[in-house]
């Protein structure tokens with residue numbers, strides 16, 4: 747089991763674009779470390795549903811989702827359709843140490859093309875919670891943080907206040 751250090755906002759690696767995966771055999775370490783590190787982070791923070799490889803310092807286009815109802819990897823994910831309809835979400839990130847939350851807009855529905863860890867191709871539509879979660883994670887692959895979408899600096903809320911006022915199950919990270 748390898749729990750990697752999670753890079754924090756300010757680390758320039760988080761701002762780099764990740765490389766597409768071409769060799770699925772060499773991916774084994776990234777997959778295992780993502781799972782181990784996300785499991786550790788979920789236990790430590792008591793929240794969070796997914797992580798992206800660049801947060802661990804791997805500049806590879808890999809995302810791992812781990813929820814009670816579904817766990818899966820997305821390799822080379824690409825959002826090929828976004829609904830015009832948006833909705834507001836409270837978002838945070840392990841790379842912010844979930845120290846604060848930001849209220850930002852996300853697309854309501856997205857369609858994602860991705861490979862699984864064995865190279866199989868998938869096209870899947872995601873809505874609501876899963877949609878905003880995957881927009882957050884896929885952004886990491888392009889060096890984008892959820893806080894980049896802030897429109898009003900007053901939409902930043904410290905974690906303790908957010909938990910008092912807004913906490914709902916299954917918030918994105």
Ligand SMILES: [Zn+2]
Nearest residue numbers: 839840841919
């Ligand atoms: Zn994040």
